[in-house]
Amino acid sequence: MNMLGKVLEHYQLVASVIFVIGVVGFLARRNVLVQLMSIELMLNAVNLALVAFNRAHGEDMNGQVFAFFIIAVAAAEVAVGLAIILNFFRLRSTVDADAADSLKH
Amino acid sequence: MNPIFPAGDFTLLAIIIALPLVGAFVNGVFGKRLGKEAVTLMALSSVGASFLASVYTFFALRAAQTAEQAARFHWHGWEWMRLSSRTDAMGAGSNVPIELAFSVDALSGTMILVITGVGLLIHLYSTQYMRQDEGYHRFFAYLNLFVFSMLVLVLGDSLPVLFVGWEGVGVCSYLLIGFWFHEDANAAAGKKAFIANRIGDFGLLVAMGLLVYYCGALDWKGIEAASSSLAQPVKYWPIGTHVPLAAALPESAANWLNAPRYASAATLVSLALFLGAAGKSAQLPLYVWLPDAMAGPTPVSALIHAATMVTAGIYLCARLAGVFVLSPAAMFTVALIGAATALFAATIALVQNDIKKVLAYSTVSQLGYMFLGVGVGAFSAGFFHVLTHAFFKACLFLGAGSVIYAMHARIHDTERSQDMRHMGGMRAFMPITFATFVAAWGAIVGFPLLSGFFSKDEILFKAYTSSVVAPGDGKLHTARGVIDAFVWPSWGPTVLYGMGVVAAALTAFYMTRLVIGIFFGSFKGWTVVPHWKEPEGDPHAHEHAHHAVEEALEGPAPKESPWQMTLPLVVLGLLSVFAGALNAHALFHSHVLDTWLEPVFAHAQSGIKLVENEEALAIPLLIPSVVVFLLGAGVAYWMYLMAGGEPARKLASAAPRLYQLLYDKWRVDELYEETIIGAVDSLADFAAAFDRIVVDGVLARLTALLVRASGGLLRLLQTGRVHVYALSMVVGLGGLGWFFVAPHATASLERNDGAGAYVLTAAPGLGYQYRWYAEGEQPQDFGQQHTYELTIDKAGDTRKVKLEVKNAFGRVDAKEYVVNRAKPDLSGLPLTIDVGQGADGQLRGDVRPQPGAPQ
Amino acid sequence: MTAGNLFFMVCTVACVVGALATVIASNPIRGAMGLLLTILGIAGMFLQLSAQFLAAIQLIVYAGAVVVLFVFIMMLLGAEATGKELGAPKARVARLVGAGLMAVLGSVGLALTALRPTLTRFTAARPEHGSIEAVGGDVFGPALVPFELTTALLLVAAIGAIAVVRARPTARPPRSPELGETKRLFVGPLHPRDAGRPLSKESRS
DSSP states (O other): OTTTTSBHHHHHHHHHHHHHHHHHHHHHOOBHHHHHHHHHHHHHHHHHHHHHHHHHTTTSSHHHHHHHHHHHHHHHHHHHHHHHHHHHHHHHSSOBGGGOOTTTO | OOSSSOGGGOTHHHHHHHHHHHHHHHHHHHHHHHOHHHHHHHHHHHHHHHHHHHHHHHHHHHHHOOSSSOOOEEEEEEEEEEEEEEEOTTSOEEEEEEEEEEEEOHHHHHHHHHHHHHHHHHHHHHHHHTTTOTTHHHHHHHHHHHHHHHHHHHHBSBHHHHHHHHHHHHHHHHHHHTTTTTSHHHHHHHHHHHHHHHHHHHHHHHHHHHHHHHTSOOBHHHHHHTGGGGGSEEEEESSSSSOTTGGGSOHHHHHHHHSOEEEEHHHHHHHHHHHHHHHHTTOTTSTTHHHHGGGSOHHHHHIIIIISGGGHHHHHHHHTHHHHTTOHHHHHHHHHHHHHHHHHHHHHHTTOOBHHHHHHHHHHHHHHHHHHHHHTTOHHHHHHHHHHHHHHHHHHHHHHHHHHHHHTTTOOOHHHHTBGGGOOOHHHHOHHHHHHHHHHHHHHHTOTTSHHHHHHHHHHHHHHHEEEOOSTTSEEEETTEEEEOOOOOTTHHHHHHHHHHHHHHHHHHHHHHHHHHHHSSOOOSSEEOTTOOOOSSOTTHHHHHHHHTSTTOEEOOOOOOOHHHHHHHHHHHHHHHHGGGGGOTTTSOOOHHHHHHHHHHHHHHTTEEEOTTGGGGHHHHHHHHHHHHHHHHHHHIIIIIISTTHHHHHHHHHSHHHHHHHHTGGGHHHHHIIIIIHHHHHHHHHHHHHIIIIIIIIIHHHHHHHHHHHHHHHHHHOOOOHHHHHHHHHHHHHHHHHHHHSOOOOEEEEEETTTTEEEEEEOOOTTOEEEEEETTOOOOOOBSOOEEEEEOOSTTOEEEEEEEEEOTTSOEEEEEEEEEOOOOOOTTSOEEEEEEEOTTSOEEEEEEEOTTSOO | OOHHHHHHHHHHHHHHHHHHHHHHOSSHHHHHHHHHHHHHHHHHHHHHTTOHHHHHHIIIIIIIIIHHHHHHHHHHHGGGGGOOOOOOHHHHHHHHHHHHHHHHHHHHHHHHHHTOSSOOBOOOOOTTTTOHHHHHHHHTTTTHHHHHHHHHHHHHHHHHHHHHHHOOOOOOOOOOSSOOHHHHHHHSOSSGGGTTSOOSHHHHO
16 A cells, blocks of 8 residues: 555556546537546646656656647637637537537528 | 859859849739839849849950850759669669759850840830830749740759759740730640640750760760760661561561661751750741741741741750761751741741731741751851841841831721731831831842841851761671661752752742831821820720721821830940851851850860862852842832832732632641641540530439449438437447457468468457367366467378456457468479489389479 | 645546536536636645646646636626537437547547556655656757747737737728730730730630
């Protein structure tokens, strides 16, 4: 028990759990805002895995640098994504992902 | 030597060339916003500065040139490209560098004076002539671009650079002929000029290829240095070893067809060059574009289609005189075609009524004279005519433009304003135009002591006294033995001289008819009303009205053109009168131009043979010239002025078919229309039908069907629901995950059947460990070794190897590989059987493939 | 049970509970709070993995900017953004199938990870591991080009977000059927008799 938090696999487990919760959330929810938050969850899970791997193979800082870039990309993604949601809401007066079907017609 | 511009790095050339380009760029890109004043300033100053630099260059050349040594200034830009020539006897391929280099010598130095000088005058003239045109800036951009291209053509130090200018002037000519392209006929004339020139350009390209092949050089100095290699014989027929299908013919005909025929390389090169020159300089049979080119504005006709561009062909022949003189056959062709063109075009000019058309055919005819001169080896005489022709023909065209400009006061229809039947009596209204026009008329018809008299007479004199002889012993040493080279025919001088004299008579006739038609008699354009006023209202109303009330057209007396137009006329008129003094050696033993150009043509003169005592013939040969001038001009004077045109009408009605044939320009256009254009048209129709039926009808529909069907299928997958798409991503993720979780025991085999050695390489994967064991071996522990080498000693044997792979999750996959050594495939190979006695006394045969056969 | 073990457990619980709250909460505001909790938990884990710099970044960017942005948008959209979800039956099937599939896949993956015979124990970290100097040295050293490109990405994202929000659909001006002057010079009829023919495909329509 005192190995808790000092083993790579523990972090991997936590990361996998968060990732799966994110995917399921993305698939199961129709609220676009919640879907976007689920994506954030997945990105965070990946960041955690990367940092944990970096701790296990600690010769350089590549994993952390990679996570750093992912945070930057996620910030950009949230900005654009929320702008799209705002415009979408203006167009359809709803945040339901199923309403985004104009490509079909 | 001048310290600023040394002969080897004469930067002034770049300045001369670049200035008009700058003008063209500024006027073309910013001209619309700059306004007319700025465009005028830009166009005139760039060409004017270029002219001043040319004058400086000319005098620098004069100072540098001595009797023995031709002066030549170079400016080297950069290396443009590098061609590989044919390999020489030693097997070494030579490189032909093509430099972007320019050079100037006596010949091109004189040419650039004409181009920039006459160009400047015509630019000045155009500022007035084009004043009302809304494409003013476009016109000057094109005109400047033309001057730039022409300078590149003349100053280029090698054929490719010349070719750049050659194409550049072609483009400018096209753009300026079609300047008023809103009328389809004008656009069509531009395209006709462009396409007729393409045929000539093909010849020029072929000549370049041949020169690279035989001389290994394309710059003037290199060609001259290697010109001796052009004397070699070349088999030009049959292409390959025999004519295909000739065997089907009777034997004698087949033998005749298959007999190899030789010409010297110089002949081929010269004829190809002459094809290019004939296209640009409007010689038979490619002259048809030049008369149509009169659709462009008149200053363009004066600058491009009379003074400069059309003489590029003569310049090319003179520049490569050293190549031409090696081939009497090509020279005779040039002379004959020149004389024939001179005669042919003059007959058409006899009956035309459009004053610009008359001048156009006259230009074709005069260009024929120049080629006659060049063809008989009188290069400086031909060039002398280029010079005088530039002056008097530019003057004639500008004079005609001045008249047309005056006619536009009331007549705005292009055809009617250029028709001499609507003119007459302009002498009183336009005294300066009249005086200069008559001066130029005197020059072109050979009025004694004017410039054309001397230059034309010089050509005729040389046509009678000169001939070209083949270099060396006059024989071609071919693979089939020695054959005689072409020998200048004994009837040649007489016939060429006779054609020239007849053409001179015709010239005197039609030019006199033109002058009388424009300037004498009574004015027939409209009724002159002393204090006539422009009708009220729409200023362009009369443009449309004159068709309806043609008889009642009234207007003011035609006015003399403003000074911008008359000044160039006066300058050119004076030059037409006095330029003959440059080379008036028939009467005054003045050899200024000959002496000046002598070093340039010194190399070429060796192949020219003169008749004995030719100087004594100078005066006797003048007499026919004077006689035919008096005859032609006199007959025209009697016909059109004294008898008021009555004899001409009678003559026309006496031979209506001949008259119509001449009026229709011998129907050469119609002939081309029926044969060449008709053939291309039917080919195009066939291609269009093919496109419609096969490509559009079958292939396109099939493709569309395929796309529609697959699109219909794929549409079923597109539900438009985000979740369905996300689900498909999850499925893909699952598949990917499965691939990584399951191990894959795949390996690739590298064969070497010859040695019997084989290497198996396992594919890598996530945390993979491998173990290999051959048939019958005990498996070892998993390790990192991912390759396995094995050897099979005997051909035809087979071995089995098993591969097991364990991945990071501890899962194992196994696969067995069967490797067999193939027997060498000897079937179809040439074999040698060595039969010998073995150590045991038995006879043994050893079969092995022959050396060199693939193993 | 050391303090480190306890800290890890707290973080794990925060992460999982926050993630579940994000996904399950019917009111997105609560979901955003759940996301915040997860982010805090992960920042704590970063600390434990001696990634101090990243932990700070995580707090600043995610907790400080991203979550706040989410909350702002929800306030902007108001009650409509928090409505109940019903949806078409087809989509519901897809959702359920997808979620179920993912849950199965996830548990298989978890099982494979958890059942590994040997665990990878962390060795003692270098003292500078995860410090600002170490990460910064890498970011401004070997990763300089991607780092500079990130600035371009963020700029484009900012401008793009503004453009998307401000965008109003407008009709495009129709193409002129007439050819330009210069073009007509080159595609005009070659021969006078072709003058009647249409010049090109554009002018035919």
